[in-house]
Amino acid sequence: MPDETLRPALVLHARDSIARGSKSFRTASRLFDRTTRERAWLLYAWCRACDDIADGQDHGGTMHATDDSRVRLADIQDRTERALAGKAGLDDPAFAGVALVAAEVALPRRYMDDLIGGFALDAAGWRPRTQGDLMRYCYHVAGAVGCMMAIVMGVAPDDEATLTRACDLGLAFQLANIARDIAEDAAAGRCYLPSDWLAEAGIDAADPMAPATRPALAVLAGRVAGLAARYEESARRGTPALPFRCAWAVLAAAGIYGGIARHVAADPAAALTARVHTSKWEKLGWLMQAAGQSASRHRLYPDTPRDPALWQRPASTGA
Numbered sequence: 091m092p093d094e095t096l097r098p099a100l101v102l103h104a105r106d107s108i109a110r111g112s113k114s115f116r117t118a119s120r121l122f123d124r125t126t127r128e129r130a131w132l133l134y135a136w137c138r139a140c141d142d143i144a145d146g147q148d149h150g151g152t153m154h155a156t157d158d159s160r161v162r163l164a165d166i167q168d169r170t171e172r173a174l175a176g177k178a179g180l181d182d183p184a185f186a187g188v189a190l191v192a193a194e195v196a197l198p199r200r201y202m203d204d205l206i207g208g209f210a211l212d213a214a215g216w217r218p219r220t221q222g223d224l225m226r227y228c229y230h231v232a233g234a235v236g237c238m239m240a241i242v243m244g245v246a247p248d249d250e251a252t253l254t255r256a257c258d259l260g261l262a263f264q265l266a267n268i269a270r271d272i273a274e275d276a277a278a279g280r281c282y283l284p285s286d287w288l289a290e291a292g293i294d295a296a297d298p299m300a301p302a303t304r305p306a307l308a309v310l311a312g313r314v315a316g317l318a319a320r321y322e323e324s325a326r327r328g329t330p331a332l333p334f335r336c337a338w339a340v341l342a343a344a345g346i347y348g349g350i351a352r353h354v355a356a357d358p359a360a361a362l363t364a365r366v367h368t369s370k371w372e373k374l375g376w377l378m379q380a381a382g383q384s385a386s387r388h389r390l391y392p393d394t395p396r397d398p399a400l401w402q403r404p405a406s407t408g409a
Contacts, residue, residue: 093186096179100190103183104131111138117373118343121380122243123335129191129242136188137205137235140166144209145278159213166209170202197238198247204234204404217295218284221317225401227282228264229257233403236260236325243336254396255328257403258321259344265318266351269311269358270366273299283310304362311358318351324400327391329384338384345376 108116108131119130143162172178173185174192191197208230218224240256241247268275268282275281276299281288288295291306298307322344329337349368354361368376383390 093176093179094190096186097190099180100183100187101128101131104128104135104187107131107135107138107184114346114368114373115343117377118339118346121335121339121342121377126243126336129194130239132187132191133235133238133242135184136170139184140170140205140209144212159215163206163209163213166206170206174199191242195241196247197241201234201238201241204230205238208234212280218282220284220286222401224268224282224284225261228261228268229401229403232260232264232267233257234260236263237403240328243332243340245331249331251393252328252331254403255325255331258328258396258400259325259340261401262318262321262325262344262351263347265314265321266347266354269314269318269354270350270361272307272311273362274365283314287313299362305359308359308362311361312355315351315355315358318348319355320397321400322348322351324396326383327393327396329387329391330393334384337387338380341380341383341387342377345380346373349376 108119111134115134119127119134122130143166144159146162169178169182169185170188173182173189176189178186178189180186188202192199192202208227211227211230216227218227234257236256236259237253239260240253245252245256247253272281272283276297281295281298283293283298285295287310288298291303291310293303293306293310294300326341326344329340332340346368349372350366353366353368360366
């Protein structure tokens with residue numbers, strides 16, 4: 091079991107991590123009650139640390155191509171195992187923190203393993219061939235996080251309907267990332283656009299940013315942004331199952347982060363040359379708008395059947 095006496099220090103570390111790593115998520119997290127907010131920070135800090143280890147980053151920032159990805163994956167796995175066994179402390183705060191929150195909310199291990207499975211795909215040099223492959227990857231690196239975050243907010247681990255909607259929000263966020271980061275990923279030797287899409291558009295998978303096919307690439311960026319919007323809309327229909335403040339935070343995050351996909355959709359060519367972001371004023375606007383949406387969530391987002399055309403998250407560990 092993790093050492094509860096370390097909790098204040100671990101929370102402070104996690105608060106600093108989200109402040110450095112994501113202004114959007116930090117803004118939305120302020121809407122939670124204190125306990126939920128601290129747990130969300132602890133979960134975020136572990137996810138951020140794993141991502142940074144895998145990609146050679148420091149709280150996001152510029153991604154660097156790495157030649158020791160399997161070593162990095164083993165480091166993530168070993169430090170997570172050590173933490174869950176109660177053997178991590180202030181010397182490894184992000185990992186000690188996730189062990190703490192996992193114990194507090196009875197977080198199913200499968201979701202942690204599924205997230206690490208996403209890093210394993212990257213370490214293996216995996217690339218999506220089809221849209222289904224793309225969604226599988228998005229589940230591992232973000233949909234599983236959505237499920238964990240929902241459980242942190244009090245959703246029961248067996249509430250499959252609400253967890254599926256939470257997964258949809260994670261999928262929407264990751265699709266927005268992919269649409270925004272095509273140029274950055276290409277610079278690091280990565281491409282998350284399905285090879286079937288690239289072949290159909292006449293784009294060389296080895297050089298997706300080639301000037302000659304840049305217009306076709308912009309079309310694909312817009313296509314990914316459109317997918318993100320569909321999953322965001324589906325995710326919103328899970329918010330009636332949440333308490334008001336949790337729903338407010340989720341809807342704010344959906345608006346703020348979804349704004350990235352909306353910016354890409356509005357001008358996908360520009361998104362290939364300059365990093366898209368939501369402005370401070372846009373964030374403030376979404377915070378205010380989300381308050382009203384949360385208050386009216388039962389009317390705005392009735393529990394209608396989920397679109398069967400959307401990708402379905404796996405029912406057990408492994409996709």
